[in-house]
Amino acid sequence: MMHPILTLLVQRIALSLLLLLAVSVVIFVGTEILPGDVARVILGQGAPEQAVENLRAQMGLDRPATVRYFEWLFNALQGDFGVALSNRRDIATAIGQRLGNTMFLAAVAAAFAVPLAIFLGLLAVRYQNRWPDRLISGVTLTAISLPEFLLGYVIMYVFAVQLGWFPSVSSVHGGMSFWQKLNAVALPAMVLTLVVLAHMMRMTRAAILNVMQSAYIETAELKGLRKLTLIFRHAMPNAIAPIVNVVMINLAYLVVGVVVIEVVFVYPGMGQYLVDHVSRRDVPVVQACGLIFATVYIGLNLVADLVSILTNPRLRHPK
Amino acid sequence: MSRQRDKAPEGQPLLDVQNLRIEATIYEPGEPPRDAVIVDDVSFSLPRGKVLGLIGESGAGKSTIGLAALAYGRGGIRLTGGAIRLNGRDIRAARPGELRRLRGEEVTYVAQSAAAAFNPARRLMDQVTEATLVHGLMSEREAKARAVELFRVLKLPDPESFGRRYPHQVSGGQLQRAMTAMALCPKPDLVIFDEPTTALDVTTQIDVLAAIKNAIAETGVAALYITHDLAVVAQVSDDIMVLRHGKMVEYGPVQQIIEAPREEYTRALVSVRQIDHVEAPPSPEPLMVLQGITARYGSMTSDVLSDVSVDLHAGQTLALVGESGSGKSTVARVITGLLPPRAGTVRFEGRDLTPALKNRPREDLRQIQMIYQMADVAMNPRQTVRTIIGRPLEFYFGLRGRKRDQRVQELLDAIELGKGFADRYPAELSGGQKQRVCIARALAADPKLIICDEVTSALDPLVADGILKLLLDLQKREQVAYLFITHDIATVRAIADSIAVMYQGRVQRYGTKTQVLSPPFDDYTDLLLSSVPEMKLGWLEHVLATRKMESAGN
Numbered sequence: 001m002m003h004p005i006l007t008l009l010v011q012r013i014a015l016s017l018l019l020l021l022a023v024s025v026v027i028f029v030g031t032e033i034l035p036g037d038v039a040r041v042i043l044g045q046g047a048p049e050q051a052v053e054n055l056r057a058q059m060g061l062d063r064p065a066t067v068r069y070f071e072w073l074f075n076a077l078q079g080d081f082g083v084a085l086s087n088r089r090d091i092a093t094a095i096g097q098r099l100g101n102t103m104f105l106a107a108v109a110a111a112f113a114v115p116l117a118i119f120l121g122l123l124a125v126r127y128q129n130r131w132p133d134r135l136i137s138g139v140t141l142t143a144i145s146l147p148e149f150l151l152g153y154v155i156m157y158v159f160a161v162q163l164g165w166f167p168s169v170s171s172v173h174g175g176m177s178f179w180q181k182l183n184a185v186a187l188p189a190m191v192l193t194l195v196v197l198a199h200m201m202r203m204t205r206a207a208i209l210n211v212m213q214s215a216y217i218e219t220a221e222l223k224g225l226r227k228l229t230l231i232f233r234h235a236m237p238n239a240i241a242p243i244v245n246v247v248m249i250n251l252a253y254l255v256v257g258v259v260v261i262e263v264v265f266v267y268p269g270m271g272q273y274l275v276d277h278v279s280r281r282d283v284p285v286v287q288a289c290g291l292i293f294a295t296v297y298i299g300l301n302l303v304a305d306l307v308s309i310l311t312n313p314r315l316r317h318p319k
Numbered sequence: 320m321s322r323q324r325d326k327a328p329e330g331q332p333l334l335d336v337q338n339l340r341i342e343a344t345i346y347e348p349g350e351p352p353r354d355a356v357i358v359d360d361v362s363f364s365l366p367r368g369k370v371l372g373l374i375g376e377s378g379a380g381k382s383t384i385g386l387a388a389l390a391y392g393r394g395g396i397r398l399t400g401g402a403i404r405l406n407g408r409d410i411r412a413a414r415p416g417e418l419r420r421l422r423g424e425e426v427t428y429v430a431q432s433a434a435a436a437f438n439p440a441r442r443l444m445d446q447v448t449e450a451t452l453v454h455g456l457m458s459e460r461e462a463k464a465r466a467v468e469l470f471r472v473l474k475l476p477d478p479e480s481f482g483r484r485y486p487h488q489v490s491g492g493q494l495q496r497a498m499t500a501m502a503l504c505p506k507p508d509l510v511i512f513d514e515p516t517t518a519l520d521v522t523t524q525i526d527v528l529a530a531i532k533n534a535i536a537e538t539g540v541a542a543l544y545i546t547h548d549l550a551v552v553a554q555v556s557d558d559i560m561v562l563r564h565g566k567m568v569e570y571g572p573v574q575q576i577i578e579a580p581r582e583e584y585t586r587a588l589v590s591v592r593q594i595d596h597v598e599a600p601p602s603p604e605p606l607m608v609l610q611g612i613t614a615r616y617g618s619m620t621s622d623v624l625s626d627v628s629v630d631l632h633a634g635q636t637l638a639l640v641g642e643s644g645s646g647k648s649t650v651a652r653v654i655t656g657l658l659p660p661r662a663g664t665v666r667f668e669g670r671d672l673t674p675a676l677k678n679r680p681r682e683d684l685r686q687i688q689m690i691y692q693m694a695d696v697a698m699n700p701r702q703t704v705r706t707i708i709g710r711p712l713e714f715y716f717g718l719r720g721r722k723r724d725q726r727v728q729e730l731l732d733a734i735e736l737g738k739g740f741a742d743r744y745p746a747e748l749s750g751g752q753k754q755r756v757c758i759a760r761a762l763a764a765d766p767k768l769i770i771c772d773e774v775t776s777a778l779d780p781l782v783a784d785g786i787l788k789l790l791l792d793l794q795k796r797e798q799v800a801y802l803f804i805t806h807d808i809a810t811v812r813a814i815a816d817s818i819a820v821m822y823q824g825r826v827q828r829y830g831t832k833t834q835v836l837s838p839p840f841d842d843y844t845d846l847l848l849s850s851v852p853e854m855k856l857g858w859l860e861h862v863l864a865t866r867k868m869e870s871a872g873n
Contacts, residue, residue: 215435222389223450224423237440313440313485 005315009306016302020295027290028069031283041281042085072287081288086280091288094273099292101172102269105185106254109192114247117197121204125212125235126227140198152191152264159187170265188265192258196250203246207239214238241308248304256293331407332364333508333541334388340400341383341392357383357396358565367508370535370542372556372573374549374588376779377750380565381545385511388543389426390418406508423450427502431514433494437486443497444482451505462504469500472537473530492523496530503538512544516551520642520806525850528554529863547779549588550852553577554859561585577854587781589854594787594813598832601817605630606767606800612663614653622661623649627826629819633767634798638811640847641821647804651770654802655687668767685715688761692773694753698745704756705741711763730759734789751782755789762793770802775810787813808851812836820844
């Protein structure tokens with residue numbers, strides 16, 4: 001008999017893989033039913049019918065969709081996404097570098113945003129409905145209410161143009177050292193931090209406040225604990241699951257949803273790459289990006305699920 | 320590395336409360352916030368090492384006074400007047416830092432529901448020793464050794480390793496004792512026990528009570544013991560204060576309060592549960608016959624009920640008695656069809672009832688009604704009393720308009736609520752009134768059988784008494800039969816004609832009230848009967864010395 005928690009974990013992971021498979025079907029079918037024929041797009045409207053037919057046969061587009069789907073899937077599983085139609089370059093290589101850039105920016109933003117959001121959330125609970133709480137909520141909500149590009153330009157104006165601390169264009173390339181890269185992404189990371197901070201902070205605050213209603217918080221208070229110790233020791237452990245959930249959603253956003261910021265700071269990441277190729281109807285690239293984004297989303301949500309299972313003492317230590 | 324604590328000068332009480340006044344801001348829907356006086360002009364003093372019992376109904380301000388000894392007010396409660404002197408200083412004026420030192424070091428608290436008062440995410444040992452360590456009273460090793468010692472004094476199983484468990488891994492009775500260990504660990508001067516045994520089965524209560532009394536005696540700590548059960552508090556207290564509506568009714572030594580109460584209200588509390596009900600003889604033709612009922616839930620691998628067979632006679636009361644988990648409520652679910660049995664039949668008026676609820680004809684549904692323990696959650700909070708009671712009238716009899724309203728009023732009269740209640744919402748009723756409305760709703764269907772599931776357990780003793788009297792009265796007039804599910808033997812004595820004692824899903828003992836309650840007893844029935852607190856000094860010691868078996872919780 002397996003430990004019940006192991007069964008649960010295996011179930012969750014299997015479910016995620018199944019979900020990913022379903023998403024791959026949706027992505028493939030979705031791009032399949034889009035109007036327009038790839039061969040014709042490549043050859044142009046005026047191309048003779050025979051040439052289009054030939055190209056279709058050459059690209060294997062005349063075979064049944066199911067065959068092409070499984071071929072695409074197995075290749076993708078081995079890291080081969082084919083070549084981009086528009087420039088004939090290997091998609092995996094192109095994405096590899098850009099995904100690395102996106103991950104770097106996301107990681108830097110997350111490294112600041114997550115601890116900061118949780119700390120501010122704790123502080124807001126500690127001073128609930130007093131001025132520090134209102135100030136934190138006010139500032140973070142203002143930041144989230146402003147459009148990202150505006151926030152980006154304001155920060156660029158202040159820190160790059162006026163103060164000159166950081167470069168306004170965040171170009172990175174392979175030859176740069178870690179610190180040079182960090183310097184380059186400082187401004188977009190700052191904007192992203194401001195964008196995701198409010199959501200995570202508010203959820204941390206709400207999750208902890210919810211736990212603060214519990215009788216065991218009163219017990220802790222009657223033990224003479226300091227408020228912050230009490231929140232940290234007694235409220236936090238019981239609020240981890242919802243906090244991790246919102247953190248993961250925001251991390252996913254940092255990877256998947258940063259198109260605008262990448263454009264503003266001319267950052268060579270996934271978002272820009274995707275947008276470029278969507279406009280060129282480059283179906284294989286769109287499929288590859290879709291699959292990668294879906295994997296990131298499902299993977300991070302899986303982590304959130306696993307954490308909430310692992311932090312539940314009832315599951316970890318059954319009777 | 321124990322720290323020197325300010326002690327009260329010799330001859331002065333440990334805790335001295337003078338003219339205490341506590342107020343709260345009350346927010347009622349639809350009304351502007353108003354201030355209400357929760358506790359008014361209460362004075363008492365507690366010498367070192369003594370136990371004072373605070374007793375009264377819910378809303379009497381007992382817990383509020385108890386928490387005031389920690390200078391703590393729940394929600395919007397404010398200590399607005401009087402003096403609370405602990406160890407010679409007024410703690411009402413204490414600064415936050417001073418308050419933190421007081422809480423958990425000088426005064427500790429044992430809550431009613433230990434299950435809720437322990438943090439589910441942390442091990443018991445961490446929580447038991449936390450206050451001791453936070454206040455730097457002992458080294459970690461000393462604190463753990465003391466906790467293990469307390470686990471031993473409190474008769475917890477496996478004291479060496481008990482602290483490694485999480486709260487959900489131990490039983491309710493054990494958790495309540497662990498909470499007592501938590502309160503005693505920092506060697507406080509005063510412990511506030513806030514209804515520490517109320518949520519427990521009567522058979523578990525007696526052990527926890529004995530453990531607490533023993534621990535108080537061994538550590539020499541002073542205590543405020545809060546409860547609504549005078550018989551319980553009589554076992555552990557030196558003095559008793561009776562409270563009502565936030566005011567002191569009577570205050571004196573325990574013997575005087577129990578044996579020679581001066582006030583009318585105290586006399587009522589002492590004589591509560593002394594309803595005299597003469598049992599009726601079984602009729603030749605029972606109204607309902609349960610035959611070999613065996614049942615289990617969903618995917619369970621063992622039966623919750625095995626081979627339960629009992630009879631219920633028209634116009635009489637069958638009491639199902641047993642501790643929690645004995646299968647009492649499952650019997651009710653089988654009868655009502657909520658849980659079709661795996662084997663056995665329910666015969667009602669000479670014919671078999673369809674096992675599943677959804678296949679039963681409406682007439683069968685009408686004949687069997689239910690009343691629940693939690694009257695609040697058994698009513699829709701957005702419906703008026705008229706709608707609530709009127710619903711079965713419309714559903715079963717098709718009564719509408721004036722006729723329906725007239726019948727609703729008759730039913731309200733029958734439950735002694737009278738005029739003006741029909742348009743109220745459940746939130747505007749007291750606990751006892753809510754339960755009365757639930758009774759009226761059951762009666763509205765004009766049933767032959769009403770299943771009463773712990774209907775008085777959540778009520779104060781005097782209110783519960785009123786409900787029991789009403790039920791008996793209605794039985795006499797309407798000839799309705801009751802299946803009365805309870806864990807409280809005193810209630811059984813007051814209302815039953817026959818009794819079935821349930822233990823681990825089986826009927827352990829069954830017969831008329833006289834038969835079941837007369838010796839010789841089997842071991843379990845003996846335990847159950849002897850565990851009911853009696854309004855006698857020294858009862859606890861006597862029972863512990865003479866009973867035949869220990870409760871299953873141990």
